[in-house]
Amino acid sequence: MTNIFRYINTTLWSKAGHFNKALSKGAKTTTWIWNLHDYAHDFDIQQRSTGLIARKVFSSNLAHLSLVFFWIRGMHLHGAYLSNYDIWLKDPKSITPSSHLAYSLIGQDILNSYTSEYFSGITITSGFFQLYRSEGIITQSQLKYACATSLIATLICLSGSYLHMQLMSKFTSFYKKFQSLSQDHLIIIFGSSSTSLSAHQIHKMLPANPLLDSGISNPSILQVISNSLSENLALFSTNLSSTGKLLNPSTRSVFLSQVAAHHKTTGVVFITLGLIRFLTMYNSQFSILTSYIDYHIVLSINLALIASLSIIVADHLTRTPIYPHNSTSYPTILCLFIHHAWLSGFLIIGSGAHASIFNLRASPTSEIRHRDPIYSHLIWVCIAIGLHSFSLYCHNDTLEALGRPEDIFHDNSIQLKAIFAKQSFLRAELQPDIEMLDKKIIRITQELGTADFIVHHIHAFSIHVTLLIHSKGVLYARNSRFVSDKLELGFTYPCDGPGRGGTCQISPWDHLFSAVFWMYNCLNVVTFHYFWKMQSDVWGFVSIQKHISHYSQGDFSVNSITINGWLRNLLWSEASQVIQSYALSSICPYGSLFLIAHFIWAFSLMFLFSGRAYWQELIESILWSHHKLKIIPHIQPRALSISQGRAVGFIHYTLGGIGSTWAFIISRLLVLS
Structure with missing residues (x-):
């Protein structure tokens, strides 16, 4: 009881160093709170022992x-x-x-809507049901088994993390070898996992899904028949060559036999690469190449690869649907696209951060060669693309305001054709002009026009500017002609004004700060372009008379050629659903999220624009209230530094912006669907 009371006694909580003795020393100011978040994950500063750092990395993994x-x-x-x-x-x-089901506690059960017979709940757009079916799960009991298995794996990983961090501290020789062994081990483990998933799909998924496609929905019958047919795998070899179609006519998704073959091939390839890497690791020439490998550069490369795969998945979920019946759920496709797009953006930011840290702490060279030509060429590319792309919009807006529609860049006046992007939209001969399921359009052949040409150049501009800022933070992390001793200053350092050295926005951290906003701008334009283009030219219905009806009746090519068109016909005209969401129980949560996210976004501007003294006085009031409750150490307030204010600002800015955008588009699409 004494130990339990010790951890719930607020008097002990208020003493600095109660949770971490190392933090009991030093200035008793609010900087202590920032150090608590900062130093906890910086293994290089905490310990210099390679074995101990490797042990912490393995445990945290x-x-x-x-x-x-x-x-x-x-x-x-x-x-x-x-x-x-x-x-x-x-x-x-x-x-x-x-x-999801909202219980009636204070009346929040109004969020539930009628979704099916004898069932009311909150509509989900995560694609979980389509994923369950692609896994071969056909009963509630199998979902419970999967839940229990995942929970057991959670406990095993937590126990292993504690074991390697706390109980195996004496076995340092193993962890010294871990840095070189981990790469081929991870490759082989990934390949084995992919092969195991392929085996599960062959024995469980392939027998069940054809039965569901044929109309058999009784769980007991499904389980008995699928178990008896799992031994005869020849029945489920349906693929592109046997049907002449890329998508399954029953589900309008890729044939699951191809998915199983994909995972099997991927597993074999990665296992082979891992074995080759393991067998050639002791080669002297290869060991020279791996002698400079650092955790930061490995993590940076992995984050960049996963980010690239994430944006590829976002694109393929629309062009080539993978999960059964996922292509007809337009809100699900939209949410999955946005999820993977934002995931790739933040992973790229993390990749640049760790590349900068590697360049500062572990790079074998003092200066990166050819960085000046790379950076100067990027500058000229950004200037050229930005000048031309925004000039097209300014030209169209000006002439439209002057009443001269015949002189604007448009499909009906001065045409601009996307030559290179058109190649990626070409359809194979096996695919028809239009594909649909239950009168809902899945894919449709379309020709890129002037509106697509202009917005694609906006994408190119925002991507190149993000790359420009990102690469500058990495390439000039150690030194520059302006400040030659950046290496001594570190990853982030105080921002001094022009009168005190002029070090504002030249640290690697400040470059990441700027890159986050450009990444946000880039993905926001991608999101709005995707949302407007799909509901204008793809998503819709086909009537009995073979008449195609899109959600916004093809207004993208007409109105998106001007900036005023984006503001008027997209952001303003299509916001009616989220603004009036209180009248509809199915989307009223998104209306609340829309308001809350706007508040968070506006809250960030006070950190980004306001003076630091304002926040110092606010922090004093917050500290006083916490001191009265004796739940924090007795520390004195210190004004936020510029870097700390920026950190708080951009976190709230991106969080609020993403929440507002998502609530806006999902509300409209749920109502239209």
Whole structure:
């Protein structure tokens, strides 16, 4: 009882160093709070021992993996106990998926909407049900088994993390070898996981899905038949060559046999690469190449690769649907696209951050060669693309305001054709001009016009500017002609004005700060372009008379050629759903999220624009209230530095901006669908 009381006694909490003795020393100011967040993850500063750093990295990897398994557990838990998955399996074309239920405590059950027979809940757009079916899960019991398995894996990873961090501190020789062994081990483990998933898909997924396509929806019958047919795998070899079509006519998704073959091939390739890497590791020439490998550069490369794969997945989810019946759920496709796009953006930012840290702390060269030609060429590319792309919009807006529509760049006046981008939209001969399921359009052949040409150049401009800022932070992290001793200053350092050296916005951290905003601008334009283009030219219905009706009736090519058109016909005209969301229980949560996210976004501007003295006085009031409750150490307020204010500002800015954008577009699409 004494130990329990010790951890709930607020008097002890208020003493600096109660949770970490190292933090009991030093200035008793609010800087202590920033150091608590900063130094906890900087292993290089905490210890210089290679074995200890490797042990911490290995332990943190297992801890992060436990979070992934715990998230998977929650995903299957909601599907097992709170969803209408069994009803959705019977009729996935018309049943709305739901795996969240708001209980009536203070009247919040109004958020529930009628989704299917005898079931009310909150509509989900995460694609979990389509993922369940592609896994071969056909009963609620199987969802419970998956949930239990994920929970066991979570406990194993947490136990392994604690074991390697706390109980195996004496075995330093193993961790010294870990840095060189981890790469081929991870490659082989990844390949083995992909092969195991392929085996599961062959034995569980392939027998069940053809039965569901044929109309068999009774869970007990499905389980018996699929188990008896899993031994005869020749029945499920349906593929592109046998049907002459890329997509399954029943689900309008890629044939799951091709998905299984993809995972099997990927597993074989990675296992082979891992074995080759392991066998050639002791070669003297190869060891020279790996002698400079640092955790930061390895993490930077991995983050960049995963970011690239994430944006590729976002594109393929639209062009080549993978999961059964996912292509007809327009809100799900939209949310998955936005999720993977933003994920790739933040991973790229992390990649640049760790590349800068590697360049500062572990780079074998004192200066990166050819950085000046690379940077100067990027500057000229950004100037050229930005000048031409925005000049086209300014030209169109000006002439439209002057009443001269015949002189603007438009498909009906002065045409501009996208030559290179057109190649990626060419359809194979096996694909028809239009593909649909249950009268809903899945894909349709379209020709890129002037509006696409202009907005594609805006994409190119924002991407190149983000790359420009990002690469400058990496290439000039150690030194520059302006400040030659950046290496001594570190990753981030105080921002002094022109009268005190002029070090504002030249540290690697400040470059990341600027790159975050350009990444945000880039992905916001991509999101709005995707949302408007799809509902204008792709998403819609086909009537009995073979008449195609799109959601916004093809207004993208007409109105998106001017900046005023983007503001008038997209942001203003299509905001009616989220503004009037209180009248509809199905989307009223998104209306609340829209307002809250706007508040968070506006809150960030006070940190980005306001003076630091304002926040010092505010922090004094906050500290006083916490001191009265004795839940924090007795520390004195210190004004936020410029870097600290920027950190708080850009976090709230991106969080609020993403929340506002997502609530805006998902509200409209849920109503239209």
